[in-house]
Amino acid sequence: MQLYSTGNIKEKTDFRSAVKSGLAPDGGLYMPAMLPRMPESFWQGMTGDPLDVKAQKLFDVLLLEVFSESERKEIVERAFTFDAPLVRLDDKIHILELFHGPTLAFKDFGARTMAAMLSVFARQEKEEITIITATSGDTGAAVAQGFHGAPGVEVHILYPSGQVSPLQEKQFTTLGDNITALEVEGTFDDCQRLVKACFSDPRIRSQKQLTTANSINIARLLPQMVYYVHSAIELYAKSLGHFSQSSEVEKIVCSVPSGNFGNLTAGLLAFKMGFPISRFIASTNINHVVPDYLDAGKFQPKQSLRTISNAMDVGNPSNFDRMLDLYNQDHDAMARDITGAWYDDDQTRQAIVQVWDNHRYVMDPHTAVGYLGCREHLSEGEQGLVLATAHPAKFPETMNELLPGIVKTPKRLAEIASRERKSVLVPAELDAVRDVLLKN
Numbered sequence: 001m002q003l004y005s006t007g008n009i010k011e012k013t014d015f016r017s018a019v020k021s022g023l024a025p026d027g028g029l030y031m032p033a034m035l036p037r038m039p040e041s042f043w044q045g046m047t048g049d050p051l052d053v054k055a056q057k058l059f060d061v062l063l064l065e066v067f068s069e070s071e072r073k074e075i076v077e078r079a080f081t082f083d084a085p086l087v088r089l090d091d092k093i094h095i096l097e098l099f100h101g102p103t104l105a106f107k108d109f110g111a112r113t114m115a116a117m118l119s120v121f122a123r124q125e126k127e128e129i130t131i132i133t134a135t136s137g138d139t140g141a142a143v144a145q146g147f148h149g150a151p152g153v154e155v156h157i158l159y160p161s162g163q164v165s166p167l168q169e170k171q172f173t174t175l176g177d178n179i180t181a182l183e184v185e186g187t188f189d190d191c192q193r194l195v196k197a198c199f200s201d202p203r204i205r206s207q208k209q210l211t212t213a214n215s216i217n218i219a220r221l222l223p224q225m226v227y228y229v230h231s232a233i234e235l236y237a238k239s240l241g242h243f244s245q246s247s248e249v250e251k252i253v254c255s256v257p258s259g260n261f262g263n264l265t266a267g268l269l270a271f272k273m274g275f276p277i278s279r280f281i282a283s284t285n286i287n288h289v290v291p292d293y294l295d296a297g298k299f300q301p302k303q304s305l306r307t308i309s310n311a312m313d314v315g316n317p318s319n320f321d322r323m324l325d326l327y328n329q330d331h332d333a334m335a336r337d338i339t340g341a342w343y344d345d346d347q348t349r350q351a352i353v354q355v356w357d358n359h360r361y362v363m364d365p366h367t368a369v370g371y372l373g374c375r376e377h378l379s380e381g382e383q384g385l386v387l388a389t390a391h392p393a394k395f396p397e398t399m400n401e402l403l404p405g406i407v408k409t410p411k412r413l414a415e416i417a418s419r420e421r422k423s424v425l426v427p428a429e430l431d432a433v434r435d436v437l438l439k440n
């Protein structure tokens with residue numbers, strides 16, 4: 001697979017360099033230069049396959065020249081260890097639960113796949129790869145859990161002391177092995193500054209092969225195509241007995257709760273391979289710069305505002321350039337495929353309570369935003385698919401306020417909370433961080 005940068009379409013890069021560098025040297029985002037359009041028989045042939053088998057078939061097409069057959073198998077086996085069940089809410093709406101991984105959010109798919117790919121690269125190059133990343137909570141958890149035990153990869157996570165919720169902190173400070181947590185006496189901005197300083201430090205660079213596990217990495221997008229394919233095929237199969245593109249069956253519309261728009265971009269990539277989703281709904285909270293663009297054709301990044309769906313509090317979505325690129329900067333074309341929708345916290349709270357009252361189903365605040373978009377914009381003759389991006393137990397304050405006593409803490413989360421925290425306390429200075437990095 002060849003890739004180009006959204007900053008320079010002419011220059012091509014191979015998949016390995018794109019994954020290891022994350023961002024292109026010109027500051028652009030990597031995009032696949034060619035996505036094969038697959039025939040209906042390809043999709044049809046996946047009907048009834050479990051999620052990991054569908055992942056295997058898709059990776060066999062996309063990554064044929066990048067990894068050997070056994071390497072592709074190894075990657076899928078390491079990354080796709082949990083399911084993405086489809087729950088029927090009513091006649092029109094299904095919920096796709098993407099939160100059954102170790103950190104109870106859809107980001108587990110991307111983080112685990114990227115870790116597995118880097119392990120293969122590290123083995124081929126006979127050189128250890130060092131991941132260094134700053135976190136204010138969620139990213140650290142997904143990266144630590146995803147990369148834990150990945151052979152040939154060591155991970156350093158920098159986080160601001162006292163500024164991460166205790167449960168989140170436990171998710172990346174209790175693993176040990178190849179995961180080191182650096183508790184920085186400073187702010188999140190200090191952590192980001194230190195990560196940058198490590199990348200330009202000659203002493204570190206001469207001894208370590210540094211990479212980030214940033215969410216704009218193309219390796220995190222590919223696995224997210226898989227669950228779109230999986231859920232839509234199974235939904236078609238349910239209503240028709242088999243999957244068919246040409247039938248009279250109701251068209252499928254995906255509503256995606258969005259912040260940086262990586263998840264939605266992955267859906268668009270699947271769409272480009274000929275996968276028959278009919279259109280998308282881009283659902284956001286009050287940080288609605290993309291819905292505004294879809295409405296009026298103008299993109300105006302803003303300061304982000306805080307909401308109860310905080311993983312979507314993004315004022316300048318990093319994947320928007322990828323969306324523009326997929327549509328050749330054509331606003332009208334994008335607006336034909338994607339409808340924007342946004343909701344405030346009160347509407348989100350109401351939706352959580354209503355869906356519980358009507359269907360006895362519990363949605364987290366992010367999923368609720370997706371549900372609202374789906375409910376408002378679904379037309380006659382369409383089936384809605386709402387991507388459920390996180391488990392409600394991750395948001396105890398909101399859920400206890402709205403539905404007291406209803407949400408049970410999953411075993412995995414309770415178990416992590418009881419483990420012992422291990423971190424290295426460091427002042428917010430490069431010398432101290434370097435010492436820790438070079439000691440390992």
Ligand SMILES: *Cc1c(COP(=O)(O)O)cnc(C)c1O
Nearest residue numbers: 258259260261262263311389390
């Ligand atoms: C990251 C995240 C989102 C937003 O996903 P994007 O790919 O950034 O649009 C939505 N919900 C949850 C729970 C998340 O963690």
